[in-house]
Amino acid sequence: MSRDSMAAAMAGRHPQLAGIAQFVQRDGAKVTFDIGWPELERDTLWAQRLIEVCGLAGGDHVLVTGRNAEGPWLNPLVDALRAGRITFSTAEPYGWDAKRSATFLSLLPINAVIGLSGESAQGLTADEQIVERLAKVPLIWARPDGVGPLREVGVEPATIAMLGPALAAECSPRSGLHLDPDEWRVERAIDGLTLTVVGDRAFARRDIALGVDGEVDPTPCRCGLPGPRVRLVY
Template sequence: MARADTLARAKTLDRPELAYLVRFRAADGTTDMELTWAELARDTVWVTEGLRGHGLAAGQRALLNNSGFEGFWGHAVIGALRELKVTYGIAEAMGWDHRRTAVFHRELNPHAVIGLSAETLEGLAGAADIAEMFRSTSVVLARPAALPVLRGLGVPAALITAVGPALALECPERRGGHVNAAEWRIGERDGELFVAAGEQRTSSLPETPLGIAGRVVTGRCACGGEDPRVLLAEADPSLSPRS
């Protein structure tokens, strides 16, 4: 049977609502919650708008640094890139795969690099001029530990990171990572973040302390968005947990 026929037949089969079992690190250890296909579809729509806000559009190219266990947000980012008709390549976010990041960056000449990690930067440091490499990239979305390194080199990177089971995505204003308020309730207590399922989320999650030092900023962002924003101490060393 041809692949097209197989895919067509597969689409007619019943599919369980459950898409992923998300395991994330919380203050008291690892926690699991379910992620349905409907929730993933809504997450993809939200990420699509976030990437569109950074200027991603059809015909551009992107490099995604993502690991398999991060599928709960990586899948949404991939879906967003496909929706925007952006060609993409994927390299592991682990340091041992830094050479693939270098090759994809050279061959793709990407408009955007998404999910850049400190481990990847450490691997690249001995073989590439990181400042020269990423200053020419229009959009760099990096993980918290990579941000101080990149910004110290003059690369105006923005934040992308998992906050428990949620995704924080910074807009071009670079005033903290937006979190989808329709899907998540994000807050802070004693200088540390907590998360809970929002009103639209069908998968339940009670208020869960994450053990992540940071602050939450509410109110309208300069980009026009109303979603709350997280400011992480790891991403900005000048932030103390209680500042």
């Protein structure tokens, strides 16, 4: 072990791995994957570009709803918020924690909500006052199962999704989900979307069956982010 590796290990940081996570393929198989430090840094830089084109800036306040196990997908966004001096509060994406999200929405000037789940959306939309507050939030990134409940009450969210090991999110024009094209390639197969790792990552895999369907739009997005976009069917 090198001197740098020994120092990193003693400091509680694995010299090669930033984390280990797991996703479920279309066939139900659970796939465990490693995450290296360089790729985590690149993911954070991409997340910074994403939040910038979505209009978030220093002084804003963001509500992030996520599980601890979702850190490999959400931590780059959280680190991007920190880098941009954007204040954030956190809540769990479960129905039983919807009251905490509602409290933040009632008491704080929330400029964006990240990761709103179906359970949370159903809990929040039961309160008319919270629905009025949600309608005034400039950016809501809802998971696919949270989009429907929000639309039913007149709130139009953007979509955020964990596609295998990749994070995908819509920008302000809301014309499909962006992924970092230097790290991932999404294609449509006969039985749904597949993901291939194209970046230099600890986990390298081709044609991951994502278990979702949709279309891949190769045309440039007017937000300026590079690469194709994915329009999910849900």
